[in-house]
Amino acid sequence: MVLSTTGHNTPRILAVSNQKGGVGKTTTAINLGTALAAIDEKVLVIDLDPQGNASTGLGVQADKRKISAYDVLIGNEKIENAIVPTSVPNLSLISSTLDLLGLENDLSQYENRSFRLRDELLNLFSRYGMLKPEQQFTYIIIDCPPSLNLLTVNALSAAQSVLIPLQCEFFALEGLSQIISTIEEVKASLNPGLSIHGVILTMFDKRNRIAREVVEEVRNVLGSKVYSTLIPRNVKVSEAPSHGKPVLLYDHTCSGSKAYIELATELIQRERDMVA
Ligand SMILES: Nc1ncnc2c1ncn2[C@@H]1O[C@H](COP(=O)(O)OP(=O)(O)OP(=O)(O)O)[C@@H](O)[C@H]1O
Numbered sequence: 001m002v003l004s005t006t007g008h009n010t011p012r013i014l015a016v017s018n019q020k021g022g023v024g025k026t027t028t029a030i031n032l033g034t035a036l037a038a039i040d041e042k043v044l045v046i047d048l049d050p051q052g053n054a055s056t057g058l059g060v061q062a063d064k065r066k067i068s069a070y071d072v073l074i075g076n077e078k079i080e081n082a083i084v085p086t087s088v089p090n091l092s093l094i095s096s097t098l099d100l101l102g103l104e105n106d107l108s109q110y111e112n113r114s115f116r117l118r119d120e121l122l123n124l125f126s127r128y129g130m131l132k133p134e135q136q137f138t139y140i141i142i143d144c145p146p147s148l149n150l151l152t153v154n155a156l157s158a159a160q161s162v163l164i165p166l167q168c169e170f171f172a173l174e175g176l177s178q179i180i181s182t183i184e185e186v187k188a189s190l191n192p193g194l195s196i197h198g199v200i201l202t203m204f205d206k207r208n209r210i211a212r213e214v215v216e217e218v219r220n221v222l223g224s225k226v227y228s229t230l231i232p233r234n235v236k237v238s239e240a241p242s243h244g245k246p247v248l249l250y251d252h253t254c255s256g257s258k259a260y261i262e263l264a265t266e267l268i269q270r271e272r273d274m275v276a
Pocket residue numbers: 020021022023024025026027028049051053144145146202203204231232233234235237238239241256
């Protein structure tokens with residue numbers, strides 16, 4: 001098995017989750033994934049949101065999503081058949097389709113419905129040595145939908161750690177307790193090894209006094225759980241998905257790109273500290 005720069009000898013599985021909508025989950029999954037791929041990690045992004053924004057933002061249009069996360073979770077396809085390359089070297093995707101909207105219902109009779117993703121990933125790892133080199137991932141990043149439904153439960157049951165994006169706005173802390181208590185519940189009942197990797201402050205506008213106060217307050221409350229890297233509000237970040245590209249490919253010099261590279265560096269440093 002590939003030994004990643006983190007020192008772990010299995011892929012690190014990170015879920016990007018917050019039940020609050022529009023806080024930067026997908027943007028973080030795509031751009032953190034790209035930044036990690038740029039420093040030679042082998043990255044798989046799993047799009048678990050029926051909206052399919054991560055798939056679109058990585059340039060995998062609907063007609064290329066023949067085998068999707070739904071097929072894997074329902075058990076129609078082996079997970080490696082669902083993995084597609086993206087325009088980003090070292091970054092692959094398992095895409096989402098609207099079928100995912102019906103997953104909760106379709107899995108209702110399955111006793112292991114909370115563990116479908118975990119078990120498929122374990123299957124993948126058991127065949128690791130036989131996989132193509134580009135499928136021997138060091139990081140798996142799961143983009144969650146903005147709700148605490150069965151898809152999110154599957155992500156949290158499969159993940160080792162959770163990244164929580166938080167938008168720098170007045171209501172930032174509202175709702176945070178909900179995701180934290182969900183993580184605690186999953187940890188207690190389904191996935192004892194689950195941890196919070198960190199809180200990522202997104203869409204920061206330094207000219208906005210409220211945003212500056214929010215950063216201070218979140219840091220006071222959560223301390224070292226908050227990444228030092230602040231993701232700025234940057235128009236290039238919001239334009240990039242309409243070109244089917246991560247911002248790092250769209251404009252690698254903009255402030256958003258620089259911030260996601262800094263975030264990847266900080267994440268890897270935290271990973272090293274964890275195993276040290
Ligand atoms: N740093 C940023 N600067 C400017 N715009 C941003 C930034 N981050 C995200 N956005 C924009 O904000 C919107 C919400 O971001 P994103 O889709 O990543 O959030 P999300 O949490 O995944 O949303 P959802 O809950 O709907 O899945 C998008 O239009 C995105 O382009």
